[in-house]
Amino acid sequence: MVKISDVARHAGVSPSTVSYALSGKRPISEETRLRIERSILELGYRPHAGARSLASRRSQVIALVLPLRKGIHVPVVMQFATSVVTAAREYDYDVLLLTQSEGEEGIVRVARSAMADAFVIMDVELHDRRLPQLRTLDRPSVLIGFPADPTGLTCIDLDFQQAGETCVDHLAALGHRSVALVGSPPEVYARGTGFAQRVAAGVGAAAERNGLRATVLPCADTPTAVRALAERLLREQPDLTGIVVHNEPIVQPLIEALMSQGLRIPRDVSVTAICPDEIAEHAPVPITSVSIPSAEVGRRAVELLMSKLQGDEPPEATVLPVRFTARATTAAPPAR
Incomplete structure (x- = not known):
């Protein structure tokens, strides 16, 4: 075809x-x-007959469904939103931003009112209650994120499981034997958010493969929670020498909290992060990291959506490869 x-x-x-x-x-x-x-x-x-029919009644608007729920780090998700808006304008489309936690009700309301021609869905959960509606909707959609069962959907995201594995593999190659994932806030895990679950799965898989001991510790993005976690790590895991952080707003505060406990980075503890490049590059000590490619994900999500609007059949799954950069916060562990 x-x-x-x-x-x-x-x-x-x-x-x-x-x-x-x-x-x-x-x-x-x-x-x-x-x-x-x-x-x-x-x-x-x-041209696909359905696409021609849809084109005859298009609003030239994409609905970006981005519920701003507890535990979401707004500056990073807005990077995704900005890239969607920028890419959509290249196709002469505007973007309607839906930030309320309306679930499928909001999607149905927008579709029935013909306010938007198509949907980009963010904050995807493994068992997302919006999926049945999206599978039957008469308007195309693209998900930024993967549910547990992506059958019949079009999804794009960073390979978050590989991101977790890559960070642990790097620490293992340096000689670390005990690592911890300092993850997203507890409510993000409780909702079953896909990217958080996949990072944890990747950390666990790589730790098992390398014979490491690994723990997963959710952390709220508040100064009090960060300080308490640093104290807990020092108290409960004195042999810990490697940390993976997947919680953008606490990357630098956690490093500072560890240093306030008398730990030297990376001489005593190595730190890696899964975060946007600007966080890792502009830290006082540049942070070893896996980049979150928000601009590329948003742009390619729109490209997939435009392809569907034209009647094409893009791949159901687009997984972006991991880009890892070793910087100054990782080194061989101290001799015991």
Whole structure:
């Protein structure tokens, strides 16, 4: 089956330009239009009937479903939202931001009112109650995140399990034998949020494979909780020499709390993090980390959605590879 992306590649233009040529929503040069028409004829491209029907009543709006629930770190999720908005504008789409915890009721309300042509869904849980509605909705959707069963859905995300494994593998290669995952706030785990569960699974898998002892410790993103956790680690795990942090707002505060307990980073304790590059790079001591590629995830989510709106069938699963950077907060453990 010939897709709109095939036409774009053959004509040497972007998929959005082909879309404009077909819909007439934006002027393009006569030369470009003729080139696209020749490619359509040569390739035998036929717009999907459902896509043509949807195009006739489009609002040119994408609904971004981002419930701002307890435990969510707003600055990071807004990086994802900003990238969705920026990418959508390249396709002449606006974005309707839905931040309330309405679940499937909010999605149905927006779909029935024709306020949006399609949905991008964030904060995906393993057993997300929005999934049955999304599978039957007459508007396409893309999930940023993976549920336990992604069948019939289109999902994209960082490989969070591999992120957890990569951090532990790095510590194991340096010689560490006891590690801890300082994870998201407790309520994030309680909701069964997919990315948090997958990081924990990755840490556990890599620890078992390398013969390490590993613990998972959720942590609220408050100064009091961070200080209490640092004291607990020192008291309960005196042989701990490696920490993986997956909780963006506490990465630097946790390092400071450990240092206030008399620990030297990385001489006594090595720290890795799963966080945006700007957090790791701009810390007083640059932090060894796996990058969270929010800009790429948001952009590619929109590209997948535009493909579906044109009647194409993008892959159900898009998993971005891990990008790991060793910096100044990891080293061999102290001799015992």
